[in-house]
Amino acid sequence: MYPAVLALFPLLLTVLAHKEAITAEEKEIQRSLRNAAYHCAPAVGDFTAARKRAFAQKALGQAGMPGLPGYDELFAQEMLAGIDGPTPDGDFLSCAPVQDTHIENNTCVLTPEVTEGPYYHIRGHPIRQNIAEYQDGLLLLLDIGVIDVETCQPVPNVLVDIWLANATGHYAGHPEPAPHLVDEQPQVGGARSGLLSKFPRTNDHETFLRGAWATDRNGVAQFTSIFPGYYTGRATHIHTKVFPEWTTHPENNTFTAGRLAHVGQFFFEDDINLAVDKMHPYTENPIRHTRGRTRNWRDSLNIFEDSHRNGYNPVFKTHLLGGVVAQGVVAYITMGVNMSASYENWWQG
Ligand SMILES: *[C@@H]1O[C@H](CO)[C@@H](O)[C@H](O)[C@H]1NC(C)=O
Ligand SMILES: *[C@@H]1O[C@H](CO)[C@@H](O)[C@H](O)[C@H]1NC(C)=O
Ligand SMILES: *[C@@H]1O[C@H](CO)[C@@H](O)[C@H](O)[C@H]1NC(C)=O
Ligand SMILES: *[C@@H]1O[C@H](CO)[C@@H](O)[C@H](O)[C@H]1NC(C)=O
DSSP states (O other), rough: OHHHHHHHHHHHHHHTOOOOOOOOOHHHHHHHHHHHHHTHHHHHHHHHHHHHHHHHHHHHHHHHSSSSOOOHHSSSSHHHHHHHHOTSSOOOOOOOOGGGGGOOEEEEEEEOOOOOOOOOOOSOOOSSSOOOOOSSSSSOOOOOOOOTTTEEEESSSOOEEEEEOOTTOOBBOSSSSOOOOOOOOHHHHTTTTOOOOOOOOSSSSSSTTTEEEEEOOEEEEEEEEEEOOOOOOBSSEEEEESSSSSEEEEETTTTEOOOEEEEEEEOHHHHHHHHHHSSTTGGGGGGTTOOOOOOOOGGGGGGHTTTGGGGGOOOOOOEEEESGGGGEEEEEEEEEEEEOOOOOTTTTT
């Protein structure tokens, strides 16, 4: 669809470069997506708030939150108009004009803005909600909403694919550095400043902390996971891809992806990262006493910074599940996707 970009991408990926809008066409796509997402900001805010209430009710039970409507009730069409009062066209999740002060910028624009990195597995991501397997770590419940920036409506039935590092900073399938790079030191200066070479994939059977799940009829995909650990040069993050089209393989519970709508990364506030740093088994991270965790604002390749351009904020809103952090964390985020766009092949790594 966009031949100039198509040709460029394999090259960018090999150097793990941050994707920038280069062609005039690409800049225009990003600009309109951003404008569209701003336009949807109030809808995103309402969408997230309703999910929070529903999740709190689920976690705390009726006793904790008496009288709250259920999740399904919250999103039933009849209910929507009543929650915050009718909007001009009578639709709860509508594209009402926004003032700057009302902007809910916890919105991740679904244009392939940031690199997918070297740890995606094209084959073998299971379709499942609980991706933790037997990984030890802090319970993390993810509530990921997808909204169409053209209509400001939640998008049901798109596959949200996520992958993250375990508590000590390893991705499933990539346990060790390449033998000749065991003593490698982080790159100094240049585009890859702070980073090590990628850890090669040396086993095919590990799938921990990888998985995909389709958004439900309310446009939400929920996952059970552990909080990610850190590795050299990168701020703590979770990767995501969003596929409006895919083929499932029931025989091994994986899928083959079709059209790709988004490649992105989500982050956490440094406050919560700091708390998790002190918890076992995150304290066992092999680089804890040497390089330590990379703060968000020091993220390599400017990924964190770049994903904040124009006021966007791909940082989860987090809440404690219980009275203390160790009882687990719920993290919410809403992504805006252009459902009629077609980015196929942009990021085939
Ligand atoms: C799962 O099954 C599909 C269809 O048979 C196959 O193409 C794919 O390679 C399998 N994936 C894995 C990880 O075994
Ligand atoms: C993380 O994964 C690596 C590689 O599989 C493993 O050696 C390590 O023990 C895991 N960390 C924890 C805390 O289980
Ligand atoms: C979010 O928006 C508010 C209000 O416009 C702004 O003050 C704040 O800096 C923004 N946050 C981020 C992380 O961009
Ligand atoms: C969405 O994608 C379509 C098709 O590429 C394009 O015409 C439209 O302008 C895009 N909308 C936004 C808000 O970017």
